[in-house]
Amino acid sequence: DTGVSQNPRHKITKRGQNVTFRCDPISEHNRLYWYRQTLGQGPEFLTYFQNEAQLEKSRLLSDRFSAERPKGSFSTLEIQRTEQGDSAMYLCASSLGGIGSPLHFGNGTRLTVT
Amino acid sequence: GESVGLHLPTLSVQEGDNSIINCAYSNSASDYFIWYKQESGKGPQFIIDIRSNMDKRQGQRVTVLLNKTVKHLSLQIAATQPGDSAVYFCAENSPYSGGGADGLTFGKGTHLIIQP
Numbered sequence: 001d002t003g004v005s006q007n008p009r010h011k012i013t014k015r016g017q018n019v020t021f022r023c024d025p026i027s028e029h030n031r032l033y034w035y036r037q038t039l040g041q042g043p044e045f046l047t048y049f050q051n052e053a054q055l056e057k058s059r060l061l062s063d064r065f066s067a068e069r070p071k072g073s074f075s076t077l078e079i080q081r082t083e084q085g086d087s088a089m090y091l092c093a094s095s096l097g098g099i100g101s102p103l104h105f106g107n108g109t110r111l112t113v114t
Numbered sequence: 115g116e117s118v119g120l121h122l123p124t125l126s127v128q129e130g131d132n133s134i135i136n137c138a139y140s141n142s143a144s145d146y147f148i149w150y151k152q153e154s155g156k157g158p159q160f161i162i163d164i165r166s167n168m169d170k171r172q173g174q175r176v177t178v179l180l181n182k183t184v185k186h187l188s189l190q191i192a193a194t195q196p197g198d199s200a201v202y203f204c205a206e207n208s209p210y211s212g213g214g215a216d217g218l219t220f221g222k223g224t225h226l227i228i229q230p
Contacts, residue, residue, distance in 0.1 A: 042220025
């Protein structure tokens with residue numbers, strides 16, 4: 001399977017703990033995106049990378065959130081001091097870039113903060 | 115603010131019938147539109163896209179129609195099958211959507227239910 005891969009699929013954590021998610025994009029895609037999706041809603045943009053450079057962050061991305069893409073390949077999203085409001089599906093997507101290049105999504109990591 | 119939305123939260127159709135899912139957008143600067151299908155527990159799956167210089171595009175059993183005059187987008191699915199049951203999202207890209215260079219803004223989705 002050469003699609004976007006995300007790990008873990010599910011994560012249950014206690015409030016206040018730190019969590020880290022990983023995304024492996026489609027290999028030839030140089031753009032990588034993180035989105036968050038809550039129940040009944042469409043995905044909301046968090047941040048994106050062009051190769052290893054993080055070029056844009058949404059105001060949804062609080063200081064407790066940090067994303068990296070150190071070698072321009074896989075990416076990690078870390079949430080520090082998790083809160084119950086962080087419970088959501090975290091989706092990663094990748095694209096070749098440019099208008100007309102659709103985003104291809106992984107199956108997400110579902111985070112539950114208890 | 116400007117956003118993408120859908121007219122109906124749930125659409126129920128008989129297996130074998132055609133279905134039409136509608137989407138209204140308000141950002142006249144949007145130049146690229148995508149339809150995604152999302153099944154339970156999975157990420158959005160690309161179905162079909164259309165650039166703003168087109169008004170119709172066809173795929174396998176799916177057709178997307180774009181009416182820029184009234185800022186309306188629709189997805190037509192022919193001869194629906196049980197596997198078509200999912201939530202369908204339209205998404206738009208505009209230079210100022212704030213969603214990254216290819217920034218996509220999503221609507222809330224329409225849940226398509228296929229009845230036997």
